[in-house]
Amino acid sequence: MMAQEAIEFTEYFRCYVLGRERVRVMRYDPKAPFERRYVRGGSPSAPELLKRVERDALTLCRELGYDFNTVEFAVRDAVPYAIDFMNPAPDCDSFSVGPDNFEWVLRNAAEFLIDRALKPRPLETTGEWPRRLAAARPAGSPAVPDRTA
Numbered sequence: 001m002m003a004q005e006a007i008e009f010t011e012y013f014r015c016y017v018l019g020r021e022r023v024r025v026m027r028y029d030p031k032a033p034f035e036r037r038y039v040r041g042g043s044p045s046a047p048e049l050l051k052r053v054e055r056d057a058l059t060l061c062r063e064l065g066y067d068f069n070t071v072e073f074a075v076r077d078a079v080p081y082a083i084d085f086m087n088p089a090p091d092c093d094s095f096s097v098g099p100d101n102f103e104w105v106l107r108n109a110a111e112f113l114i115d116r117a118l119k120p121r122p123l124e125t126t127g128e129w130p131r132r133l134a135a136a137r138p139a140g141s142p143a144v145p146d147r148t149a
Helices: 047-064 099-118 129-136
Strands: 011-018 022-027 068-076 079-084
Touching (some): 022 047, 022 099, 047 068, 047 129
Antiparallel strands (some): 011 068, 068 079
């Protein structure tokens, strides 16, 4: 379970992340009716904000070990807050995401899967965080703190 603050946002993005390398940042309105949540058009977002959203989406997926995920960001005062980032089986119906986003997901998922078939790698179920935790732990300290003392 995760507790989080309700963010009153000025912008909102939903990002498809595939293979921990490919990102599709999409303007999104979670308050709109289902068929209009993916926003088409509108005023452009600041390029620096879009780069940060893309970088943060990739970082979350790499650390979680997710090769197929959606990550949602609510933006307040030009700061993106990760709102929803554990969707390894996200909606990708062409009716809801729209034809351009659907085509991107379909093409990039196919390219990712072909690449994975040609260059297999061992199954990884935990992402990068266990390695980073071990690297940050002082030498000789137990993996789990001793709470019996």
